[in-house]
Amino acid sequence: MNLLDTCELLVKLARKAGAAEAEAYAERTRDASVRVRDGEVEELHQASSKGIGLRVICAQRLGFTYGTDLSKDGLKKLAENAVALAKGAAKDKANGLPRGAELGAKDAGEYDPAIEEISPEWKLTAAREAEKAARAEDPRVRKFDSTGAGDFLSQSAIASSHGARGESRASYVYVYCSPVAEADGQLQTASWSDTRRKLANLQPPEEVGRTAAKRAARMLGARKPKSQRVPVVFDPQMAAGFIGGISTAVNGLLVHKKSSFLGALLGKQVASRNVTLIDDATLAHGIATRPFDGEGVASRRTAVVENGILRSFLYDATTARKAKAQSTSSASRAWASLPSIGTSNFYLQAGAQKPEEIIKGVQNGLYVTAMLGRGADPVTGDYSRGANGIWIENGELAYPVQEVTVSGNLLEMLKGIDAVGDDLDFRASTAAPTIRFAELVVSGA
Secondary structure, eight states: OOHHHHHHHHHHHHHHTTOSEEEEEEEEEEEEEEEEETTEEEEEEEEEEEEEEEEEEETTEEEEEEESOOSHHHHHHHHHHHHHHHHTSOBOTTOOOOOGGGBOOSSSOOOOHHHHTOOHHHHHHHHHHHHHHHHHHOTTEEEEEEEEEEEEEEEEEEEETTSOEEEEEEEEEEEEEEEEEEETTEEEEOOEEEEESSGGGSOOHHHHHHHHHHHHHTTTTOBOOOOEEEEEEEOHHHHHHHHHHHHHHTBHHHHHTTOOTTTTOTTSBOSOTTOOEEEETTOTTOTTOOSBOTTSBBOOEEEEEETTEEOOOBOOHHHHHHHTOOOOSOEEOOTTSOOEEOOSSEEEOOOSBOHHHHHHTOSEEEEEEEEEEEEEOTTTOEEEEEEEEEEEETTEEEEEEEEEEEEEEHHHHHHTEEEEBSOOOOSSSEEOOOEEEEEEEEEOO
């Protein structure tokens, strides 16, 4: 019996056991990776899992169970346990499953059969090639934190008593390299990686290694600058991390709990006009592209911030009901968990400027290439992170700096973005191009 048939059977058994509403979500995954050090295998990993989760509602009371026994007897026990748990739970008017027009699936997801055929030997070769290329790029690269390659495959299915019905397949492949450069007693570490839904689109492992080596070597000789307020440029990786913090603040549950600094600003200008933030589960080749979310709601594209205006928060069905809003198809889940709000392909829309032009526009400032620490507080909007990077003088990258802290307020930072690059590249599910903040506090010596 396939996953969808199993889900439909479990829904029937739950209804028979007394559930007013029932939803089953099943998943099968395979995760395989290789990690090398000095060309030798350091870790060879392969894991697979298969299971099913059941959510039931009885008189506005919620019950949830999950398991790996997909036999009819195993499913029957799950159904009975879920209903028993629901009967002992507290009532909540927001409990209910999606239904009607919001349900659906456009296709079965984006899946590359070539990734399923990847052998351990291919992953080992890819990792070795990345490491070898990093060594060849710069003689100061003498060792590595880690270098590896891997792939991930999944199949999922959902069915509910309200008509949710769909199957999805997904795949992605990745290569990463984290070299250590050494000179005059100083060590500098950097990393580079690439993840793609299609094997043919993956950056060559040698290029991953060379890029990582350049990023590590250019930090040798880093010093601590003086504390000052200056323009700050984030490279695409750091910009993606920054908007990842913003994604937390547009989580509909946090907004409903009044725990987001953006909660009262819907429809207001919260960023400069060149800022457009999108959550798009329909993006072609996106790492998090899917036909439906964790509740069977059809995937969609949501403009969260459009030309600086806050247009939408992200909701799953339950939170949308509490907030008297509509689901944005933002329910994330695994078979052993209840749905919760998450992003899909969350990104800052590309601008028109070349990264070089953005840097040229800075007389004295910081180009950030690595960050440490938690960073953003979604409740207060406070932002503070340790940073390393390259100091900018007269529009040129001048010398490496480290042990600085970049700080500000998220709302002020969003409004202070005065340049957005054209170099958007989806290497992960959260992505952004180069961005420049007009002025931030850089704390150093």
